[in-house]
Amino acid sequence: MKKLILFSSLMIIGCAQNNQAHPPVGGILSQEDLNVSKNRAKNLNQTERIQIQDWINNQNEKFYPMSLNYWVNIENLSQKNRKADGEEISYQYVLYDFDNVKLYEVPKKNLNVQFGKFEDLKAVEDALRYLEKNQEATLLVPSVLAFGTYGDNDKIPNDMPLIIKIKVL
Incomplete structure (x- = not known):
């Protein structure tokens, strides 16, 4: 009888519906x-x-905040000429974690991409709008502007x- 009660209890617990971490696609x-x-993200x-x-404070290099909520190692970058939608740019970048571990061996490279039609990280597009040919920059990007909740x-x-270490080609 004890085994039956234990088995029944386990079955009831096992059948209990778990709360979803994320709604189904198209869910409300x-x-x-x-x-x-919203509070979690904040x-x-x-x-x-x-x-x-804190990481910046321990570096020899200076970083400056950008209005989109990331940092860049170029002072007054957003004061430079901003490229408009439709202009093309070629670039590459390498991703690192905050232990300076390179995450992918091969840089991500995109050739002749039009501003306004980017399918890349928002911080990358934003910084590229101010960078000139052959210029390099280092971006410090919070997860919400990187790969977010899902990686x-x-x-x-x-x-x-x-x-993100980025270079205009």
Whole structure:
């Protein structure tokens, strides 16, 4: 009888519906779910900003905040001429974590991409709008502007801020 009760209890627990971490594709979030998500993102962003600022404080190189919520190693970058939608650019970049570990051996390279039609990270597009041919920059990017909650399903886990070393070709 004890075995039957134990088995029944385990079956009931096993059949209990788990709360989903994310709604199904096309699913609708309740206002409460939206608020939880918004607060999570806000707290994560604050935490990452503090971690990135601490990292910057331990570097010999200076980094400057950009309006899109990332940092770059070029002072007054956003004061330079901004490229308009439709202009083309070729570039490459390498991704690092904040331990300076290179995440992919081969740089990601994109040739003749039009501004306004980017399918790349927002911080990358934003910085490229101000960089000139053969110019290089280092970006410090919070996870929300990198690969976010889901990562890249390969070497970048969820909620991972990145160092991006970018070069205009």
